[in-house]
Amino acid sequence: MAVEKPIRVLIVDDHAMVRKGLAAFLLVKADLELAGEASNGEEALRLCEQLRPEVILMDLKMPKLDGVAATRAIKSRYPHIQVIALTSFQEKELVQEAIRAGAISYLLKNVSADDLAEAIRAASAGRSVLDPQALQALVQDVSPAAPDLGHDLTAREREVLALLVQGLTNPAIAARLVVSRATVKAHVSSILAKLGASTRAEAIRLALQHQLVP
Numbered sequence: 001m002a003v004e005k006p007i008r009v010l011i012v013d014d015h016a017m018v019r020k021g022l023a024a025f026l027l028v029k030a031d032l033e034l035a036g037e038a039s040n041g042e043e044a045l046r047l048c049e050q051l052r053p054e055v056i057l058m059d060l061k062m063p064k065l066d067g068v069a070a071t072r073a074i075k076s077r078y079p080h081i082q083v084i085a086l087t088s089f090q091e092k093e094l095v096q097e098a099i100r101a102g103a104i105s106y107l108l109k110n111v112s113a114d115d116l117a118e119a120i121r122a123a124s125a126g127r128s129v130l131d132p133q134a135l136q137a138l139v140q141d142v143s144p145a146a147p148d149l150g151h152d153l154t155a156r157e158r159e160v161l162a163l164l165v166q167g168l169t170n171p172a173i174a175a176r177l178v179v180s181r182a183t184v185k186a187h188v189s190s191i192l193a194k195l196g197a198s199t200r201a202e203a204i205r206l207a208l209q210h211q212l213v214p
Contacts, residue, residue, distance in 0.1 A: 041070025
């Protein structure tokens with residue numbers, strides 16, 4: 001029986017003690033592997049090509065290149081790399097900016113070790129995990145609402161969108177709706193296009209903000 005490769009994680013934070021703590025946490029999880037560390041966004045961008053991480057734990061407040069700008073640059077060059085915004089700040093603007101930049105998940109640094117591990121596994125599988133306070137910030141997004149946003153979503157697409165908001169992966173959605181994974185993938189692509197969203201997390205933000213799902 002083949003043993004699955006551990007998920008390679010890059011830690012990006014300008015505080016050495018935070019990096020040390022996160023690195024120590026990764027060492028005790030058999031399915032997670034420390035790919036490397038970076039102290040700012042510029043360094044993280046350089047290391048992506050060299051270290052090829054699958055998931056990045058990204059601080060947002062850093063010198064040289066902050067986490068939002070670094071996330072945007074990394075997702076542009078390496079769209080397969082998933083970024084988890086991990087910060088001690090709770091300003092809703094930061095949440096919105098991080099998600100718009102392409103972060104798949106947003107967590108506060110007081111997250112438990114087990115919850116962080118689950119978020120990394122979820123990100124690797126393409127699934128979003130948002131801190132409850134982050135979800136509240138997304139719902140309270142003050143950007144101008146598009147009155148016709150989502151009006152052309154089909155009933156099935158709204159059903160798929162609701163399951164995305166619940167955090168289900170494509171295989172889980174396929175099992176729930178008794179359809180093929182290819183069908184779910186097509187629905188998700190259509191939803192993103194109709195909402196003008198670049199990522200699943202952005203689609204979730206729009207769905208919550210504009211109450212597109214129950």
